[in-house]
Amino acid sequence: MQRTTTTDLVVVGAGTAGLPAAIEAAAHGLRVTVVEKGDRPGGTLWRSWAQLSAGGTALQRAKGIRDSPDLHFDDVMRISRNTADPELVRLAVDHAPATIEWLMASGFDMDPDAPAVLHFHEPYLLPRTYWGRDAGRSVLEVLLPAFEKACAGSVTLALGTELVAFRTAERAVETGKPGEPGEPGEVRVAGVTVRDPDGTFREIDATNVILTSGGYAGNPELFPRLTSGAPLAGPASPGAEGSGILAAVDAGGRVRGQDRFLPTYGGVLRSGSTWETVGLDDYPALTPQARAPWEIHVNTRGERFVAEDAPSVDDRENALLAQPELKFWVVYDAAIRRSAPALFPTWDETELDRAFDGHPSFVTALDLTTLARAAGMDPGVLADTVAAYNTAVASGDDPFGRAHLPAPIAEPPYYAVLNHGTTLKSPAGLAVDSRLRVIGPDGPFANLWAAGEVIGGSTLSGKSFVSGMSVTPALGFGRMLGRRAAGATTDPGSM
Numbered sequence: 463m464q465r466t467t468t469t470d471l472v473v474v475g476a477g478t479a480g481l482p483a484a485i486e487a488a489a490h491g492l493r494v495t496v497v498e499k500g501d502r503p504g505g506t507l508w509r510s511w512a513q514l515s516a517g518g519t520a521l522q523r524a525k526g527i528r529d530s531p532d533l534h535f536d537d538v539m540r541i542s543r544n545t546a547d548p549e550l551v552r553l554a555v556d557h558a559p560a561t562i563e564w565l566m567a568s569g570f571d572m573d574p575d576a577p578a579v580l581h582f583h584e585p586y587l588l589p590r591t592y593w594g595r596d597a598g599r600s601v602l603e604v605l606l607p608a609f610e611k612a613c614a615g616s617v618t619l620a621l622g623t624e625l626v627a628f629r630t631a632e633r634a635v636e637t638g639k640p641g642e643p644g645e646p647g648e649v650r651v652a653g654v655t656v657r658d659p660d661g662t663f664r665e666i667d668a669t670n671v672i673l674t675s676g677g678y679a680g681n682p683e684l685f686p687r688l689t690s691g692a693p694l695a696g697p698a699s700p701g702a703e704g705s706g707i708l709a710a711v712d713a714g715g716r717v718r719g720q721d722r723f724l725p726t727y728g729g730v731l732r733s734g735s736t737w738e739t740v741g742l743d744d745y746p747a748l749t750p751q752a753r754a755p756w757e758i759h760v761n762t763r764g765e766r767f768v769a770e771d772a773p774s775v776d777d778r779e780n781a782l783l784a785q786p787e788l789k790f791w792v793v794y795d796a797a798i799r800r801s802a803p804a805l806f807p808t809w810d811e812t813e814l815d816r817a818f819d820g821h822p823s824f825v826t827a828l829d830l831t832t833l834a835r836a837a838g839m840d841p842g843v844l845a846d847t848v849a850a851y852n853t854a855v856a857s858g859d860d861p862f863g864r865a866h867l868p869a870p871i872a873e874p875p876y877y878a879v880l881n882h883g884t885t886l887k888s889p890a891g892l893a894v895d896s897r898l899r900v901i902g903p904d905g906p907f908a909n910l911w912a913a914g915e916v917i918g919g920s921t922l923s924g925k926s927f928v929s930g931m932s933v934t935p936a937l938g939f940g941r942m943l944g945r946r947a948a949g950a951t952t953d954p955g956s957m
């Protein structure tokens with residue numbers, strides 16, 4: 463028989479957005495049940511770089527950087543080429559400084575070099591990217607103790623417990639009833655159905671539900687379905703498998719942003735995996751501002767497709783988007799391996815040798831024909847590509863406009879490393895209104911909110927990757943919704 467429990471607020475997912483939502487709601491007096499299908503809280507923060515962004519912080523002022531939420535907004539819309547949702551970007555940038563101040567006040571271990579302009583994604587015009595010395599774990603060092611404290615009070619954490627459905631079809635028929643948000647006729651959720659660790663189902667009645675179950679960038683089957691057929695390769699957390707999105711769709715929610723996919727430039731699969739890449743820290747160094755390229759990048763046919771040192775990563779990513787299967791080989795020779803700064807800065811030579819010895823994405827050969835065959839490229843095309851590149855090196859004039867032409871590719875053995883257009887966050891997600899209420903078939907659900915990647919990574923970054931525009935709003939919106947569920951009227955901008 464199905465059991466039923468009752469609470470003021472259910473938070474689905476104890477990750478980047480869910481933890482602050484629960485902490486804030488509890489601080490405002492709510493009984494909160496957090497359902498988390500994994501075996502520990504933290505979500506993607508365990509592996510995220512968790513770079514943050516905000517314009518107009520005390521830290522910027524202390525370093526003489528004149529910035530503001532308005533300038534941040536303009537920059538997000540510029541980088542995203544106006545493909546981000548302006549209303550929600552506005553909400554995010556307005557609350558971003560408060561999120562940074564709150565982290566700082568909570569003892570966040572900010573890297574002393576922050577804020578800075580970083581180049582892994584298309585850069586901001588001003589230094590407004592911040593990061594902890596231990597990446598996402600630095601954020602967890604703030605969140606987890608506060609969450610544990612809340613769990614000693616009015617928060618119940620249910621680990622190994624998965625949301626399977628929303629219970630809907632209740633209509634708010636009267637207003638002004640304490641604790642029951644909603645206008646007459648608005649659809650409310652009655653609560654959620656979860657699967658407990660023993661496999662049994664349980665209903666949780668709740669006045670409010672906040673959905674913070676993350677994206678679907680850890681689900682290679684769902685990814686192409688929700689992202690216009692794009693293949694998944696990436697380092698996302700396996701917990702990011704999209705079940706919260708699917709449950710909301712079953713309840714009448716709708717997905718948007720399917721056409722806003724742009725891959726991150728490069729990343730190598732784990733040996734034996736068809737989609738999971740090595741950790742982000744182990745990606746090859748393909749950012750020209752950090753390491754000017756010595757290699758060439760060729761598609762699966764063996765053709766170059768971009769200036770490898772194009773300063774705009776957005777340009778390189780869009781060029782990659784047009785290549786078959788979003789794959790490219792990084793091709794080089796013995797002289798480059800010997801002379802260039804390391805392509806894999808975190809790997810030593812032994813690890814690299816081991817990869818070339820057995821990893822399917824690493825091939826080496828004594829001649830270009832054998833290399834091309836091992837990589838599945840047309841040997842004639844690759845030979846022509848390398849010859850044309852070597853001519854460009856000799857003349858200093860590259861048809862793709864590449865400026866850094868340090869050496870030809872001419873000394874055996876030759877090397878090729880298969881890279882993918884990768885995904886750090888899923889672009890599509892649930893449509894929400896300007897108050898972050900999930901939109902159902904008859905308008906927004908009165909008491910079902912969403913924050914974090916579940917609303918779509920493209921909502922705040924558009925068809926682009928804008929630095930800090932996932933983690934910062936996940937934290938800020940999570941806090942805001944925790945307060946809102948408690949009916950707190952304090953301006954969340956002053957959090």
Ligand SMILES: Cc1cc2nc3c(=O)[nH]c(=O)nc-3n(C[C@H](O)[C@H](O)[C@H](O)COP(=O)(O)OP(=O)(O)OC[C@H]3O[C@@H](n4cnc5c(N)ncnc54)[C@H](O)[C@@H]3O)c2cc1C
Pocket residue numbers: 474475476477478479480497498499500503504505506507509510511512513514623624625626674675676677697698699701702703704705706742886887913914915916929930931932933934936
């Ligand atoms: C390697 C990497 C680096 C990144 N770097 C950055 C960066 O520098 N800056 C930036 O802004 N963004 C970055 N991102 C993206 C960013 O980290 C994520 O978008 C963000 O952390 C997601 O937060 P979330 O709260 O939406 O989801 P999560 O933190 O993933 O939390 C979701 C939680 O919900 C749980 N869950 C899922 N489904 C259910 C269910 N049905 N029932 C119960 N629980 C469920 C999951 O187990 C998980 O614990 C990066 C991502 C990756 C993978």
